[in-house]
Amino acid sequence: MPKMLKFLTILLIAAFVFSGVFNGAVSAQEKPTLRVFYGSVGDIAQDEAILKRWADENNVNVEIVYASQSATEYLAQLQQLLAARSTDIDLIQFDVIWPGILAPNMLDLGPALEASGMKDMFYPRILANNTVDGKVVGLPWFTDAGLLYYRTDLLEKYGFSAPPATWAELESMAKTIQDGERAAGNAEFWGFVWQGNAYEGLTCDALEWVFSNGGGSIVEVDKTISINNEAAIRAIERAAAWVGTISPEGVTTYQEEDARRVFQAGNAAFMRNWPYAYVLGQGGADGTQETAIKGLFGVTNLPAGDSGKAAAALGGWQLGVSAYSANPDLATQLALWLTAPEQQKERWLKLNNLPTMPAIYTDPDVLAATPWVADLVPVFENASPRPSTVTAALYNDVSVAFFTAVHDVLTKKKDAATAFEDLELELENLLGSEFSVGAPPPIE
Amino acid sequence: MAGNRNFSYWAGRIGFSALIVLIFLYTAFPFYWALISALKPESELIQTPATFFPQTITLQNFEAVFRNDAFLRGLLNSTVVSIVVVIAALCIGSFAAYALGRLKFGGKRWILYVILSMTLFPQISILPGLFTLVNQLGMYGSITSLMTTYLIFTLPFTVWVLTSFFRALPAELEQAALVDGCTPFQTFYKILLPLTAPALVTTGLLAFIAAWNEYLFSLTFTLTQPAAQTVTVAITKFTGVIARNEPFGEIMAASVVVTVPLIVLVLVFQRRIVQGLTAGAVKG
Amino acid sequence: MAVATTSSNAAVRGGSTLTKRQARLAMIMLAPTFFVLILVAFYPLVRTFLSSFTNEPFANPTAEVANVGLENYQKLLGIQIAPFPEGASLRDTMITGYRRVNTFELFGERYLFAAGDPMWIQAIVNTILFTIISVALEFSIGLLVALVVNTRFRGRGIMRAVMLIPWAIPTAISTVLWRYMLNDNTTGAMNALLSAFGLIEPSASIAWRSQYPLLSVILVDVWKTVPFVALLLLAGLQTIPTDLYEAGAVDGATVPQRFFRITLPLLFPTVLIALVFRTLDALRVFDVFAILLPNTTRSMATHNYEMMVTSYQYGYASATGVLIFIIIFAFTILYMSLFRVEVD
Incomplete structure (x- = not known):
């Protein structure tokens, strides 16, 4: 029995040491790392492929943190991280009903949006919904309506x-x-x-x-x-x-x-x-x-x-940047890139995430692939928040x-x-x- | 008269067998349902009435589960965390249980109550405090945080159950040991601990399952570090190919995969649990 | 715990030095347990307790926190019954911040029944009903299962493993499984079984979760927890020496007599521990309620959870936690005194 005890103690210590190895496996890298906080986007493999393209082009590491599937838990987790001023997350996907709650902890994307020239391309209602006291809390990423x-x-x-x-x-x-x-x-x-x-x-x-x-x-x-x-x-x-x-x-x-x-x-x-x-x-x-x-x-x-x-x-998801991000500019760039028309179109065709820009619904490729959405444009446009x-x-x-x-x-x-x-x-x-x-x- | 006894004998046998079958169905049927749900394509899963034997068998749910890195990583993390927690709880807990069950000193009642009271708060209400603590100890996002915090619910349970087992052991053994010149501590690990082996196995198993099943702590303390997440958290993050879709078949496939190791564990420890019979006989 | 042997002390009548040595050893052996519990439990518990007297919000460290004394508790426990004649204004009759539970007639007068937090009151009722019924069922079925698998028969090993399946599936997942099994049409196993045996028409499928919410959670929880009870009781059964039964058999005791005179008394300590832990767990029930039932049928712990993660009222949620603690503690004391448990 003493032997057994000794063995167990050693095992215990070993396990703790190993656990350190498990989590501490952060290797030193030259590239900056962006961490995106995602909920449900659909096919994960497709989604990762899209992100990887941007990451490779810009020489950045992008890691995805998938949050809980339950919206309530998702928001609670997010709030806890933001309250702790966590630098662990940079880009955040959030629900259409959260701009008001998240506003204090998010970066104002207004200037960047202005500079990008995309401002007038979004559905005005969704962008208005994302604007709290003049601050653009997030960019409309994909939309939803009953x-x-x-x-x-x-x-x-x-x-x-x-x-x-x-x-x-x-x-x-x-x-x-x-x-x-x-x-x-x-x-x-x-x-x-x-x-x-x-x-x-x-x-x-x-x-x-x-x-x-x-x-x-x-x-x-x-x-x-x-x-x-x-x-x-x-x-x-x-x-x-x-x-x-x-x-x-x-x-x-x-x-x-x-x-x-x-x-x-x-x-x-x-x-x-x-x-x-x-x-x-x-x-x-x-x-x-x-x-x-x-x-x-x-x-x-x-x-x-x-x-x-x-x-x-009105439903749907937005992309915003945490006010505590260590790389706010990079994260903003990624948000703009992901919500740009080309990527929105791609997401619609591959992941069935509905675009937040009316022009995309009349795109010939989109009309050819999914003719049924054309009739729904007014529904998305007039959805009630x-x-x-x-x-x-x-x-x-x-x-x-x-x-x-x-x-x-x-x-x-x-x-x-x-x-x-x-x-x-x-x-x-x-x-x-x-x-x-x-x-x-x-x-x- | 003899025929009568024969009748009651057979009636008893049949009744007993029926009881076994009934218990078997009661405990295993939902698991069977999970298994066949994992094997059915969605079209069959949602049709009315449900089929009790899948008409089309598809392995796509299991394939999806085994292609999911987060799930496999979760299995490994859960295993490591649960084993460490069980060993720690048993080591620490058996010390305490021996003291509380066998040694003479005042205030035992209060100590037991204090230990018990640690488990009286709902997990959710101590979570924010624990979150702060884990952050301050620098354990956030690591499985070390789980190994430590899981002791909150495994340790008190272990101490209580083992204390009662220690108390139940006959005093003569200890007296003999003391007469032979053993110190109380030697008596503990040379004589009493081996005798409680079946209790240790049983308690360990229950603690293992409790740790294996834990969800809320794991979700909260490893949120931004997917590499440290346990399997229960990994499963709840399964997404369908379309946003909003809950892939029920995949979740069921995962639940089957998660349960099998535990069933194997129980089968392996079968003999140990049975040894309890002999340990009990020593008592006389 | 009332355990038959309390005789370890008999060996150590040797003198006070030995007693002192034992006490010192006991402290050393208890130290790791206390170290761990102080490390992980002390701070969170104290923090919960202290915040229950404040209006602290959840996850907002910059917010100003004010001491509100017993306000949270007053809201949680407050009820109001007032005359409420036809035509009276609800706004003027009800205490500000309270919510109407219902309006009822008594001796021809109309009364208003309101509470500070009606959902909490309902949650207490739900949880206590749930606890009493499910723990009673778990013990009946668990004891039966333990007795069966303690008997020798072919395939016992497999049976003992099978018996543990429900406990081995993580609750978060098995409840999702049961949610599907309790579907309101014959895609759910329960309705499919009932209609396969001809007990119901498919068109009259039972909407379990909306028509019988409490029954649904009890069903799932009993299934889930019987293995735990059975395993503990089995372990207890195995410490009962077989020769006691043999002696009983020689004395001509019948099987029921042996069960009530030998098995049950000797099993009592184990039963008690299982009972205490099951009751405590049942009173804190969370997952099953959270996953199976809509928001409107809450347990005490899910109410606590909602107050924290939906309403962001950390102080209020803490007060809820403290009340749950007190309720559970009362149950523990009740058990201990009811069964005259001797811990010392």
Whole structure:
């Protein structure tokens, strides 16, 4: 036994020493190293190949740090690193809702953007969203917007000539198709699937319902808390009535992937989702995977509500430079290079990341390769941002309060009027005296 | 009468076998489900109703997992971290457990409570403090940080379990040793420690699994150093070929790959765990 | 821990020098444990405790931090019940910063029930229900499994390895697996099994996570943790000398008698340790809730997590952590006194 103890002690020491070797393997290099903090970009190999090209041209080492897939964790990790003034990361990919939160710790890319001549090429709405008090926190890298997916074959089968233009139409079409398909033997067929879990995705979905019905966008740009209004209440009540009728009972736990799996298996007539689901439905990036709906579905803008206008929540990712970067100029150059039209086009064709510049959608190569995006240009152009810039650091709390209230209505714990009365009071307490309660602005 | 006993004998045998089968299915079915999910292409994975035997078998998920450097690196890191943590917890913990279980001194109750109370805080609420500490000790981004911090949850557990095992050992052995002129410390490592071998193996195994499964610390302390990340973190970073896509099949393939070493470990230590029978018999 | 033998001391009646020597040795042997715990646990714990009295934000070292005394605790524990007649204004009735839990009627009067943090109150209820039910189930099933694999039969070695599978799959991953198995249609194994056995129609598939949230987490946690309990109990069973059973058999004790008179009492110390650690773990349950259930069904630890990483209120989250600590500590003391555990 003593021998064993000695052996164990030696092993222990050896392991510690080795562990030092494991992590400390930073060799002395002449080249500067840039570290990029990435979330989900898609095919990692393709992405690395693009970065490597720039790295080789500029004689720089570029290392990628992949962050957590969960957006909440991603932001928390990022905040922790920035708070520690870490020089470990230079270029940062961040969500469209974070410019307000990250602004204090990011470099102003405004001057560099001005000099590059790319400023007027981006969608103005996205660039405006990334600008906090005149400071350009990040460059729009790729975008996202809520879309309506529909089954072309089923629409034809049940005699509908076009996808639904209003929510009311969607309801009746979904009901007809669902009844018909169930009678035809598919017992698990549903009319409409969407994202009803209590999470950021529900904020997007519910914002679309509320906004398209003239119910405003929760907190308006002029600091008006507008959520407690008739139009918003009606919109949420309508959605709550879908649960268990045209949408499965379990939709209140669905996230993007849950909805996509149902739709892609051919078990739903309509789906609200982001553009990524299109590519997967057609068989993946190279189109080789078998799917039940290949060639049998289309995408269009979401239905309009009582306001007569449709709405799509704005998503997408930006590239910014950490204020604590040791190589801010290099990192800025990389950000500009990655968001330049050529690279955006390449990312769209290889990685299906949607461009943030309208001109790219009319590029002949793009039109030839992916004709379906051409019709969606207005959707991306008019996508509605969530109230993240006006609420800045408090956006998370606002969003949690909002999706919790909506989820309570969807799961029938509260009626919409009570939920939004409570929500209004909660937002008032949360946001403080600078914000005031008021009616949503009229839709122009 | 004899026939009767025969009947109850067979009924017992069949009932017992049924019980074994039931336990087997209960514990293994989800693992089987992970395995077949890893072997199915996505089109079959999402179809209703689910198939209990894959109709098309594809190895692309496993191929993707083994092509993923971060995952393989993670496996190695997890192995190193878990082994070191277990050895450290057992060495340090068995000392403490012997003192608490066999030696005479005041305040034992409080010491045990203090040790236990270290594990009463939720991991998340001590995380920011730990993050600062790890930074100050210069361990951020290295697996050393994990080896050290994992002791927070493995050590108290080890001490408590081993203390109870030490207490359960018969006193006569120790008396005999003392009569033979052994010091208490010699008694500890020459006589008592070997006797608790099965307990050490069992406790070690549980500690190993706890360390192997840890996620939050590893995520936080190695964020910017992918080379130091453990396998649980590597798996949660799997991305599909399209952003937003959760590659369920690949995650399942990875979970199968991660679980197999542990099953092998258990099979290897089978005999050790069985030895517990003889160790118990010594007690008399 | 109530262990049958407490007789080690018998050997050392030799005198006070020996006792002193033992005490000194004990200190030396405990030193490494204390060194490690002070190194890694002391600072974070103290820091959590101190920040619980402040409004410190998460990950923002430049922010000004003010001492707020017991404010965080008051918000966490505060509840309000007030008359709330039809037509009264919610804004005027409810304490500022509170949130409505519900409105109820009592003796023809309408009342408002509000709380400083309704989600936290709900999280406590969820967690305690979860703990009681899942720990009870884990022990019943775990004991059964331990007794079975302690019996000699062919294939026992494999069975002992198989038994550990659920524990061996990292929770973060097995919960993702279960999330899929609990799908609300027959792509999920649970609904597929039920409909394969003809217990439900596929169209009436159960939406486990939205209809039975607590049951879903209990199901997963019990599956996940039975191996841990079973292994500890198995180790305990093996320290029970076989000749005791033989003696019992000679005395004509039936199998149940032997189980209740010999096995269970001797197994008690092990049961107790397993019980303590399982309860403590269950009260801190995190992964299963975080991955399986939407934000609205929270456990105490996931609420703590959300307060920190979503709301960025480090001080408030710390107060939550301290309260969890206190609740868990109360449970520990309860166990210890309930079972009259003698630690000394």
